[in-house]
Amino acid sequence: MTVPSATIERKLRRDSKRPVWKEKASPGLQTFKTLFLGLFAIAIIIPILVVVSTSLADDEQLVEAGGYVLWPTHPSLAAYKALLTGPLMFRALGVSLFVTVVGTLIALFVTITMAYATSRKVLFGRPVIIGVLFTLLFAPGLIPSFLMLRQLGLLDSVWSLILPGVFAAFNFVVMRAFFMNIPRELIESAEMDGASDWQILWKIVLPLSKAVVAVVGLFYAVGFWNSFFNALLYINDQNLWPVQIILRNYVIQGSQVAADQLGVGVSAPPQSLKMAVVVIALVPICLLYPFLQRHFTKGVITGAVKG
Known part of the structure; x- marks a missing residue:
């Protein structure tokens, strides 16, 4: 039985039709x-x-x-001059930058290693995953956290702004799911060539995971930069205040009170001072995103190649 050519052409056109999201609107x-x-x-x-x-x-x-x-x-620029000539603003910017950079690096290291270890078929993986998911449902209490940091001697320390936030269960789940979608043939071939787990992680898994690492790193960086509640609880020394505490003081206490507290000469309108603090707190994280956007694109293209 011969199939008509018109039927074959219609079938070919139907099979070769582009997806809806690729069609021109x-x-x-x-x-x-x-x-x-x-x-x-x-x-x-x-x-x-x-x-x-x-x-x-x-x-x-x-x-x-x-x-x-x-x-x-x-x-x-009177508002910016008044703020930047104060003794605490530059210290606050340095504290926030240190907390953001160091905290993000430590958090990425902890999250990447845990996600990779639990994505492999190992005996201890399931209990670790259950424990992590448990933290999603039951967060630690405020008083126990304060007592633990006081017992560790971390009050009035910059590490009290870093260590409580170096692990997020949601970021761990996202990164582990991405690692599990990497073709197992790549890892098995590396194991056959004698590569260790560390070599597989740093030379094979991470180059294919730039997208998720950039996304999770941005999540951690924004969280560390915008965090002020930990500083409000654990930091009494004004020299260790991050930028967000200064912003909070200007917004809640008023420009005149905050300026007197921070030693800032009020040579600009109070409303301008308040908005200038907002801009100073906003600019660094906005400057970070374009650099990560480049890695987003490269990571997605690399991670999309499946063997």
């Missing part, structure tokens, strides 16, 4: 997407622009605008 749908994404971008950009503009505005324009400025007519 219609002009109407493309216009809707453009308008929606444009409005979404505006909703994000305008608050950031208001914060930056307010930090650069003078007192007269702030009074006329009611406290918030969309665009400064006479921009001034």
Whole structure:
């Protein structure tokens, strides 16, 4: 029985049809997407622009605008000069940078090694996973955590801002799931060539896992940079305050009280000082993301090659 050529052509066209998400959108749908994404971008950009503009505005324009400025007519850096000439701001930036960099590196090391070890077929993997998942349901209490850090002598220490956050169960679960999807043939071939577990991890698994490492690293970095509650609980020495504690003092206590407490000369409008602290706390983490975005793309392309 001979199959008509028209039937064969229809079947070939149906089998070769691209997925829906790869098809070119219609002009109407493309216009809707453009308008929606444009409005979404505006909703994000305008608050950031208001914060930056307010930090650069003078007192007269702030009074006329009611406290918030969309665009400064006479921009001034007086608020930033007042903050950066204070004795604690540079120390706070140094503390936050140290906590973020060191904490992220330690957290990535702990998470990567635990995720890789439990992704292999070993006897101790299941109890470890159960214990980690248990922490997702039952977080440690505030008082036991404080008593433990006091017993360890970590109060008024920068390590009290790092050690409590070096492991997150959610990041562990995400990274372990990614490691388990790596082709087992690659690991088995490396084992046949005599590679150790450390060599397999650092030379095979991690180069294929740049995407998840970048994502988890960004999660940890943002968490360490934005964390202020641990400093509020464990740090009494002002010299060890991170930037977020200074930002909290300006937002909650008011610019005049916070400036007096931090030794900052108030030569700028209080609202400008408050917004300047927000900008200083926001800029470093915003500068970090473009570098990680490059690794996101490279990691996804590399990790997508399956043997």
